[in-house]
Amino acid sequence: MSQYELIAFDMDGTLLNSRKEVSPVTQEAVSRAAEAGKLIALSTGRCRPELSAYTAVMPGIRYFICTSGALVYDVQKQTELYKKPLDAELVKTLLEFAKKEGAMMHLLDEKSIVQTDQFYHMERYGMGVYRPMYERVVTPWDDLYETYCSAPFPVEKVNFYHTDLESRERTKERIRKAGLPVIMVNAENASLELSAEGADKGAGLKKLCEHLNLPLEKTIAVGDAENDLTILETAGLSVAMGNALAKVKELADVVVSDCDQDGCAEVIDRYLLN
DSSP states (O other): OOSOOEEEEOTBTTTBOTTSOOOHHHHHHHHHHHHTTOEEEEEOSSOGGGTHHHHHHOTTEEEEEEGGGTEEEETTTTEEEEEOOBOHHHHHHHHHHHHHHTOEEEEESSSEEEEHHHHTTGGGGTOGGGHHHHHHHEEEESSHHHHHHHSOOOBSEEEEEOSSHHHHHHHHHHHHHHTOOEEEEEETTTEEEEEETTOSHHHHHHHHHHHHTOOGGGEEEEEOSGGGHHHHHHSSEEEEOTTSOHHHHHHOSEEOOOTTTTHHHHHIIIIIOO
């Protein structure tokens, strides 16, 4: 039996194929791993409402390292194990910057919140592939900025979906000039994901392992994108998907098949259960 006891899968571009689905082959491999007593975690930029459909088809998933590490969550006990959100005043400032660019604003927390008119024009922001999921899980607010500012609260993560790369760069430059304590990660076509300083997937894996009293050397992390780098650096075995960015492949210990060729099932059979 493998030395590894826990595996953490990124979602988009990793556990999910290009159609945003988990293939039957991968579902079956996850089930076998759970039956063998291995711990399965999702390591993702998504928030809790966006993950329920996947735990329904893969009940072996026990933990979330979600909203890019801002929350570590026990799915079975429905308990928050660790949380590091953006504070309310910081979120207000970030939303002001997004408004300057007309970016689609997205608050990710216990609810997945977007602005109503932007939700109906997701394709404009390069987010059309996510429409089916958004229609299932989002809470639309008619005026996100005003509604939030009228009753602000800490938020696990904020995403801004821009119409082009130049617009995203202007938002990033405003954040830099303001010296805001956030982590900025590029995503999708022209998206910007924003988390509190110290909140990343690698930190989330450390917190989960502390809770489990599990050495990091006994963990596997699988990913494909920029926001996976910290967890790949942290895990005992780092695995890049065949479709991963070049910098991810360079960092990883091993590279497997791409997300459309069941690379995650390959990881389970070759490294977690072998």
